[in-house]
């Protein structure tokens with residue numbers, strides 16, 4: 001499999017038996033902006049009434065000049081439930097991004113705040129853009145609360161910028177959240193082939209609160225498995241690749257294993273191979289943002305921040321016989337962890353985010 005942001009795993013250069021890092025991890029997730037302009041039906045951000053803020057220029061410069069030179073993979077967004085195109089630093093950040101040593105630069109976005117300048121920069125500097133949508137036409141508007149026609153116009157702007165830059169490596173992926181009520185609608189995403197789409201990533205609904213649990217895929221594994229086959233069929237017909245978070249999860253064998261809790265804990269590499277930096281300058285060694293340290297003094301080296309005593313203590317326990325409590329229920333480690341537990345973890349994290 002071709003190496004990418006999500007699968008570099010053991011190749012990070014750090015030894016997971018050593019809680020102290022010997023080199024800066026190779027992956028960076030950085031949020032330029034912590035807020036969002038939409039209130040999508042499925043998103044925990046809307047349910048938790050989260051605010052959110054722009055990053056400050058000092059932080060952006062710290063990331064550009066003190067962190068990025070050490071990493072090989074950059075993902076803009078992904079730590080917070082935010083929308084990075086809203087940042088006043090977006091153009092500055094991409095214009096000044098030296099990507100000569102980077103293997104991959106990608107960003108997840110709702111694409112609603114695109115303009116011509118941003119589209120040109122994206123075509124020039126990004127390798128992958130993950131554009132989020134959970135349906136087309138009226139369904140899109142209903143779920144995302146944003147006009148489909150305006151979204152489509154922005155999409156066309158992006159495709160135009162990509163086509164008019166002969167050096168652009170940009171691949172356009174769709175990012176979608178699947179739930180029982182939109183599975184049929186999602187077949188329509190394959191009809192957008194004319195928009196240069198290379199891949200569709202299907203995430204499954206992680207319930208934002210108890211009122212939407214009936215929409216979760218695990219509530220109807222048979223229906224889910226039928227649609228997995230339909231998506232694969234449409235993928236073969238259109239040549240658009242698919243990745244499904246829930247591909248094998250609801251097979252009969254795995255359902256039995258989950259019910260009997262027969263799957264062993266996984267090894268989590270995250271604290272050794274990835275850095276999360278939020279728009280507020282919070283650094284974490286865990287993608288769930290458990291345990292944070294704030295970049296306060298911008299003369300501190302990133303490796304020193306990541307090797308602070310609390311982070312080393314956290315690493316020492318992640319894959320030990322007595323893992324951190326957060327790790328025990330985290331889906332990255334515990335494949336049989338129930339979505340309800342995941343929801344509780346998510347709520348805890350959002351509460352922490354609100355308090356900060």
Ligand SMILES: C[S@@+](CC[C@H](N)C(=O)[O-])C[C@H]1O[C@@H](n2cnc3c(N)ncnc32)[C@H](O)[C@@H]1O
Nearest residue numbers: 042043082083108109110132175177204205206
């Ligand atoms: C949280 S958003 C942040 C980036 C940007 N605002 C966007 O919508 O692309 C990142 C992705 O998470 C997905 N997402 C949001 N809520 C979700 C949920 N409850 N379960 C699964 N995926 C979800 C969104 O659909 C989107 O594709």
Ligand code: SF4
Nearest residue numbers: 036038040043081110
């Ligand atoms: S899914 Fe993205 S665009 Fe929608 S509310 Fe959440 S963060 Fe905002």
Ligand code: SF4
Nearest residue numbers: 268286327330332333
């Ligand atoms: S909480 Fe999850 S992602 Fe974070 S270190 Fe533990 S197992 Fe890894």
